[in-house]
Amino acid sequence: MEKMMDLLAQELSAAFEKAGYDSSYGRVTVSNRPDLCEYQCNGAMAGAKAYHKAPIVIAQDVVEKLSDSQVFSMAEAVKPGFINLKIKETFLSGYLQKMHTAQLLGAEKTQNPKTIIIDYGGPNVAKPLHVGHLRSAIIGESIKRMGRFLGHEMIGDVHLGDWGLQMGLIITELKHRQPELVYFDESYEGEYPKEAPFTIGELEEIYPAASAKSKGDESFREEALEATHLLQQGRPGYMALWNHIMRVSVTDLKKNYEKLNVTFDLWKKESDAQPYIPAMVEEMREKGYAYMDQGALVVDVKEETDTKEVPPCMILKSDGASLYTTTDLATIVEREKLFHPDEILYVVDKRQEMHFVQVFRCAKKTGLLPQETKLSFLGFGTMNGKDGKPFKTREGGVMRLEHLIEDINEEMFHKIVENRSVKDKDARQTAQIVGLSAIKYGDLSNQATKDYIFDIDRFTSFEGNTGPYILYTIVRIKSILNRYEQENKDTENGEILEAANESEKVLMLALTGFPAVVEGAFEEKAPHKVCSYIYELANAFNRFYHETKILSEEDERQKASWIQVLLLTRKVLETSIDLLGFSAPERM
Structure with missing residues (x-):
């Protein structure tokens, strides 16, 4: 399915050509003056020099060729040579109807998969x-x-770091603590134990202790370097310990990545x-x-x-x-x-x-x-605290990821309980879902290459440009759809009609942007563009919601049309947040 902007550009390009000008001038952009028009074309300004004509003359010539357009309800030439455009409601509703049934909501599967x-x-x-x-x-x-x-x-x-000095440090510290373990007996020829001689908690204490010791004890450091060398040479006892370290660590890493809804195809x-x-x-x-x-x-x-x-x-x-x-x-x-x-x-x-x-x-x-x-490097900026310095614990140490997640979830739990919108037994699970949106959206809404301030209070807010605000919008849409179905109405029936009011048209126009946003965000490796888009879309929906009595509408055909717009909005928002790596609860 062709993107909306491409269709508009085709219409303008054809009009330029009919008027005797090069079709390449028919580029269309979203208007920076939405109070005047929805889209604009500045091609007449660019073509003035080539055709030795005033831009306004070229613009008037092109607008004349758009008089019977099936795409634009308004096309006007404005001095010094801008072409202001408004899209025809029937064209817009028809586009959304196709988008509703399209496989990827109008986005195109790549022709050249890589x-x-x-x-x-x-x-x-x-x-x-x-x-x-x-x-x-x-x-x-x-x-x-x-x-x-x-x-x-x-x-x-x-891409795990598993082969450097940290392994030698752990092995050496373990040898000092438990020299009787069979892993340190060079003459041992039997099978090594299947159970690790440490838990993940003990392992996480052993490494920093060994690292600190190596900085003040040169002989310990030399011993650790030798242990690293022997491990890399394949000494059986050390390889057995390495396997234990790997199993215990990877199990714990997978558990913590799972909390972030992050998965890897390879654990190389x-x-x-x-x-x-x-x-x-x-x-x-x-x-x-x-x-x-x-x-x-x-x-x-x-x-x-x-x-x-x-x-x-x-x-x-x-x-x-x-x-x-x-x-x-x-x-x-x-x-x-x-x-x-x-x-x-x-x-x-x-x-x-x-x-x-x-x-x-x-x-x-x-x-x-x-x-x-192609070899590509996407270098991301630092996540900082409110003081503008790298994010730390209150004690000044590096914060464990699981503790950050716990803090966010606890904050969300208190807010959800205060709202009294979710039963107590569901509040914890809902807090985890919403908490993940706060963390991920809080990060991804910033351009990856830039540093940003990690502000728990702001990120967990239900208002403003936050993950919880986006989820709250989705939950609001779900609630309306559920109530509509409870009236024994089938949400599958209905067609999208022309916009009934200005706020609905703004919402419909926002929906058409999804295909271009996703394709552009991937091409530029820029998830923040998806965040910007869904924030704009959520705002457009909430304005429409506040200005329109959806469920109390007496015209059933109109109500069914609005339900179709809501279904498409929910689908676009849910698809977008899935691309960002989080999901929405049923209530919050």
């Missing part, structure tokens, strides 16, 4: 998720959902890339890309057009150890081998931009994947 891998996790195992992991998960999940909606094969990868780890490193490094050497510099193996990635210094990409340290750069490059090799993606998108803190500039250039320069494969 395989896109999104790297949007990045947590380290043995450590709890904290607020720093929030943005990657929320933004990445939304982009994945939009891509799938439009027909692309989207593959989400959590840094260690999965290790087998690809030796051959990758050897090939870089053989082809002359990699060379030794102060003992380290590096690849030059600077370009003549660089306006700032781009350091060489370090492949191996002077002691032969690999780095994040090495692992990320080897992961690209693995992804190319397993999936042949058209694009790999990294949703990562924007402060890592230089790292990914080096990785991307190195991957392309050394031929790790085809030149046409």
